[in-house]
Amino acid sequence: MADTGSAGFWSYTHRDDELVEGRILRLAKKIGNAFELITGKELEVFVDSTEISWGDSWRERIDKALLNGTFLIPIVTPKFFLSQECRKEVLTFSGHAASLGLDDLLLPIYYVDVPALNEDPSADEVMAIIAKRQWVDWRHLRLEDEGSQRYRSAINEMALRLKGIVESVSPSPILTALESGSAEESSEDEPGFLDVMARAEEVMPRWSETLNEISEVTTDIGSHAQWASDAMAESDRRGRGFAGRLAVVRQMKQRLETPVIRYASLSSKYASELVAIDPAFIAVIRQVADGGLAESDLSAAREFFGVIKGLVESSRQVYPMLEEFSDSVKVPAQQSSDLRPLMKKLGSSIQQVIDGRTIIEEWGRLIDETGLIDDADGQ
Known part of the structure; x- marks a missing residue:
């Protein structure tokens, strides 16, 4: 890839921008202009993730150009975490x-x-990632007049911060070691190829088993939902009215408590482990792609990649069920306050599994690009 300048990808919901009458997009433009004024170099700003140019540039830069100063700038709102x-x-x-x-x-x-x-972001993996970053607080600034000195000063400060990050970007010890083919020379705290492989050997079977358990619990919860639907129909047939329906809902709550708690435990551990090991897995895949492995290690890497591709396939089979399941739990939550807390917990747990699939799919894409295994190997 040819050398490129800095870029900023704005991650936001279009509805949020509509609700503030375009201020989010104007903010992106203003920060980009301020960066160029301060540095003399353009900050290429990508704002519409639905455009082909966003997708092409996103994929190219995330694979090869982070060191040039490629930023992801999430505009954090309640709707952001629902997108x-x-x-x-x-x-x-x-x-x-x-x-x-x-x-x-x-x-x-x-x-x-x-x-x-602000309170406890640990239950949501994306919130936890955001909470660990030094965000720019715009909660009061967004109410300022866009032409006010305070607003313009904040934009200047944001541009200066971007400039400082770009100037400080340099290859990490692990990246330098991976590119030179000598991962053992990296920082003592950085995992090497054997560390990651040993960790993978430990966790991969557990992840596959967890996906199977999640599928089983999903079926169990679905059977209770079907019971409730049949029981309500019978109650209506007997003319018991809304009181009869409410009684069914309360019985459904009792039936669901144990499987929902089980589902929450499985999904939380599954997602948190994936997020924790994600950077090391990506680093190893990059090492293979860059030819940084000895020939003796390639067969182990090939086997490892095959297992990951199998996990990708398993997650793809579970995912359609999850989407349908996620939509279905919203209905009973709307019908009764008795079920609402339980359904909210279940909905959050389903989201964690969906988040995990995002990470696994990215591993699969990167593995495909190495050319180390073909589709048949990953089945």
Whole structure:
């Protein structure tokens, strides 16, 4: 890839921008202009993730140009965490940036207050990633007049911060070691090829088993939902009215408590482990792609990649069920306050599994690009 300048990918929901009458997009332009004025160099700003140019540039830069100063700038609002695309962007970018020791390239702008982010973000993997970053607090600034001195000063400060990060970006010890083919010379705290392979050997079977258990619990919860549907129909047939329906809902709550708790435990461990190991996995895949492995290690890498591809396929089989399941739990939550807390817990747990699939799919894509295994190997 030819040398490119700095770039900023804005991750936000279009509805949020509509609600503030275009201020989010204007903010992106103003920060880009301020950066260019200060540095004399253009900050290429990508703002519409639905455009082909966003997707092409995103993929190219996230693979090869993070060291040039490629930022992901999430505009954090309550709707941001409800957007599947925004969540995917944070998960994918953070894994790549962390694998290079470049966490500062994920620079959130905290735009509207999100209580869970301030209180306990650990239950949501994307919130946890955002909470660990030094965000720019725009919660009060967004109410300022765009022409005010305070607003313009804040934009200047943001541009200066971007400039400082670009100037400080340099290859991490692990990246230098991987590119030279000598991972053993990296920092003592950085995992090497054998460390990651040993970790993979430990966790991969557990992840596959967890996916199977999640599928089983999903079926169990679905059977209870079907029971409730049949019981309500019978109650209506007997003319028991809304009181009869409410009684069914309360019985459904009792039936669901144990499987929902089980589901939450499985999904939380599954997602948190994936996020924790994601940077190391990406670094190893990059090492293979760059030819940084000895011939004796390639067969082990090939086997490892085959297992990951199998995990990708397993997640793809579970995912359609998850999407349908996620939609279905919203209905009973709307019908009765008795079920609402339980359904909210279940909905959050389903999201964690969906987040995990984002990470696994990215591993699969990177493995495909190495050319080390073909589709048949990954089946």
